[in-house]
Amino acid sequence: MIPHIAERYIRFAQWEAAGRSPIYERLALHVAHSQNCLGFLSALPADRQQPNLLFAAVRHVAGHISCPEAFDRVIHDQAEEVATVMRRRTTQTNEPGRCAVLLPLLAPITGPIALIEVGASAGLCLLPDIYGYDWGDHKLPPPQEFAGCAPIFQCSASPGTPQPVTHPDIVWRAGLDLNPLDVTCDADVAWLEQLVWPEHQLRLERLRSAISVAKHCPPHVVSGDLTQDLPALVAEAPGNATVVIFHTAVLTYVADQQQRDAFAKQMLESDAIWISNEGPRVFPQFSARAGQPRDDMFLLMQNGQPLAWTGPHGQQIAWLSATGA
Ligand SMILES: C[S@@+](CC[C@H](N)C(=O)[O-])C[C@H]1O[C@@H](n2cnc3c(N)ncnc32)[C@H](O)[C@@H]1O
Incomplete structure (x- = not known):
């Protein structure tokens, strides 16, 4: 031991x-x-x-x-x-900066989106349409009503990374978590801050500003287990919207590989768009196509297709070439 x-x-x-x-x-x-x-x-x-x-x-x-x-x-x-x-307590780091690597997949989706996050913590990643982004040579400011208060996430993007020109049209959103945290609860906010690594002052400031914006539109996060309770949440999504189910830094906490694989199968058999941003060893059956695993990075996938290596806190996105190299 x-x-x-x-x-x-x-x-x-x-x-x-x-x-x-x-x-x-x-x-x-x-x-x-x-x-x-x-x-x-x-x-x-x-x-x-x-x-x-x-x-x-x-x-x-x-x-x-x-x-x-x-x-x-x-x-x-x-x-x-x-x-x-x-x-x-548990490890529930909520890193809204991860939205910077999700946006290149969310923004091109046409029409209204029903966004569902499993393992949402306090749900700060459920608000990708209110933040601003700076990918180096390409930027997307926060929407007008959030200008000046929403954080702007910096993320270094490799050539070939799609460059979003608008925010996604999210008409409905909901999260699922074993233990939802509440952005309006001081003790939960204090715990979220303590989870930020000590030298990461910029992350802490961004977290605080994301929380202060989220307090005006608290994300709806329900209590439940992603291995059991997702269908009931999906059933609540409006019928006229494309359902997008995503998770970042979550499936690694589902220790049993068979349960992870059953979740992946459920996602691929569903009508939803499935976005996964996890360590490369979480779904080895898909990540093999991305080449040698990079243990210091997450692998961004859509419907099981590896698309990019990403910095674990959303600080970087390295788009894969068509050959996966
Ligand atoms: C490291 S946090 C990531 C939070 C958020 N996705 C982000 O990227 O900022 C992992 C979250 O997954 C949740 N979680 C772990 N296992 C879960 C399960 N089986 N069902 C639902 N949530 C789970 C934890 O409670 C925690 O809030």
């Missing part, structure tokens, strides 16, 4: 934090070699041992900590408080 947890933290340091968060890279490597931290984690349920959850819980209890020795002291002296947060 302990070697398995240590390996997980080393993988996190190498593939997720390296180059993106020196503090979490350092802390994750420290955890992987600290008997104190590993012992603490091994007493928690297996689905509560993730690095992001541990680091956010420590921030919740003790504030910003970047020094391994201080981190160890919190785990030793305030173990019960940290464990309580880790049992009560």
Whole structure:
């Protein structure tokens, strides 16, 4: 058990934090070699041992900590408080910046859209039509009524990436989540902020501005499990709209590959457009067509067809050539 947890933290340091968060890279490597931290984690349920959850819980209890020795002291002296947060909360990072990699697929859809997000957290990715975008040599400002208050997401786009000229026409939207968070609840908002990595000040500012806009039009997110409860939500969508079902950074939490595959089959057999933005190992049956898996990136797919590698926080999109290279 302990070697398995240590390996997980080393993988996190190498593939997720390296180059993106020196503090979490350092802390994750420290955890992987600290008997104190590993012992603490091994007493928690297996689905509560993730690095992001541990680091956010420590921030919740003790504030910003970047020094391994201080981190160890919190785990030793305030173990019960940290464990309580880790049992009560889950990793629900809501990154609206991911809309910058979704928009090249959403914008070309003609006619009204009924947008459904599974694993929506607080539903901030359900509002792609109110944000602004800056893809480097191509920009799309927020709609007039949100100018000046909606965040503008920067995303470096490779040549060949479709360049949206308008926002998608979303006439109905809904999210599904095991534990919906509420943008109007201070405790939920505080948790969403604690999930943002420490050096990512720009992400934090964008999150805050997305939340402040979303408070005026709170996304409708219902409680449910994507492996069971999606058909009931789809049935609520208006009949005159194209149903688009999407998810980002979610299916990785469905641990059972058979359940993931059953979900993919359900999507492909449905009339909906299915957009998946997940780590490349989540659906190996499709990602093989994108070439060598890139463990530091997500793979963007539409109806099982790989289209682009994307930065996990929506900071980058690298469109695949027609051959998938
Ligand atoms: C990392 S967050 C991503 C949130 C959002 N998609 C985004 O990209 O900002 C993963 C979310 O998936 C939800 N989730 C995990 N497993 C789920 C399941 N089986 N059914 C519904 N939601 C699930 C979690 O509760 C969490 O809110």
